[in-house]
Amino acid sequence: MIRKVISLVVVATILHGCATVPVTGRKQLSLVSSDEINAMASQQYSEVIKKGPLSTNVEQTEMVRRVGVKIQKAVEQYMASKGSSAQLAGFKWEFNLIQDDKTVNAWCMPGGKVAFYTAILPICKDELGVAVVMGHEVAHAIANHGAERMSQGLLAEFGLSTISGAMGQNPSLTQQIFMQAVGMGTNVGMLKFSRSHESEADHMGLIFMAMAGYDPASAPTFWERMATLSGGQQPPEFMSTHPSHETRISDLKGWIPEAMQYYKK
Numbered sequence: 001m002i003r004k005v006i007s008l009v010v011v012a013t014i015l016h017g018c019a020t021v022p023v024t025g026r027k028q029l030s031l032v033s034s035d036e037i038n039a040m041a042s043q044q045y046s047e048v049i050k051k052g053p054l055s056t057n058v059e060q061t062e063m064v065r066r067v068g069v070k071i072q073k074a075v076e077q078y079m080a081s082k083g084s085s086a087q088l089a090g091f092k093w094e095f096n097l098i099q100d101d102k103t104v105n106a107w108c109m110p111g112g113k114v115a116f117y118t119a120i121l122p123i124c125k126d127e128l129g130v131a132v133v134m135g136h137e138v139a140h141a142i143a144n145h146g147a148e149r150m151s152q153g154l155l156a157e158f159g160l161s162t163i164s165g166a167m168g169q170n171p172s173l174t175q176q177i178f179m180q181a182v183g184m185g186t187n188v189g190m191l192k193f194s195r196s197h198e199s200e201a202d203h204m205g206l207i208f209m210a211m212a213g214y215d216p217a218s219a220p221t222f223w224e225r226m227a228t229l230s231g232g233q234q235p236p237e238f239m240s241t242h243p244s245h246e247t248r249i250s251d252l253k254g255w256i257p258e259a260m261q262y263y264k265k
């Protein structure tokens with residue numbers, strides 16, 4: 001019976017569950033509806049923001065918001081140029097800075113809900129560095145990496161393709177899968193997606209930051225600072241699933257000429 005259910009889900013996947021990632025054109029598994037995952041993201045996000053605490057540093061908070069809005073506009077422009085604006089229909093963008101000097105992290109949930117933690121700002125160093133991180137995190141959301149991973153998680157744990165169905169069976173496990181899927185499952189900064197997702201977000205993020213008016217040539221230097229910081233503290237699984245810093249930096253350098261075509265000074 002279970003096998004039958006799973007094979008039905010697999011058939012449904014082949015028929016309906018395929019989406020295409022903007023920029024890279026990769027085909028991805030996407031069973032979870034964007035309405036469902038955006039609703040869950042919105043609810044989880046307001047809980048995170050309520051708990052905060054939000055930074056009281058006005059200058060830094062404004063910088064994160066300023067960069068966020070510029071990247072948002074760039075993404076909207078990019079998607080419009082590809083005739084793909086409909087994919088942003090469910091987005092309700094928000095950008096917040098959380099006061100937390102231990103969590104070197106930033107993320108963008110499905111639907112454009114962004115949080116930066118203050119501990120990542122020294123590694124960003126300045127607005128350019130914030131733009132590198134913002135472009136990368138927003139790219140994860142635009143590429144639907146959260147929905148893709150949520151689909152994989154629900155299929156593996158429940159044999160199901162809807163969040164509501166999984167919630168009905170086990171709300172806390174569903175929530176856990178969601179947190180992992182959107183990159184909140186760890187407080188070790190930005191080490192949270194698979195190799196292919198990280199690489200895709202790097203590539204897309206570079207184009208988005210360039211369109212927003214930030215020099216994409218600054219991205220490798222941000223990752224060099226990140227490499228120095230995380231030198232000794234990578235968990236073992238990180239080694240096999242995450243691009244090495246050298247690979248990431250050399251890939252980024254390879255994409256810079258493409259991104260420069262979008263760069264608006």
Ligand SMILES: [Zn+2]
Nearest residue numbers: 190193198201
């Ligand atoms: Zn990432």
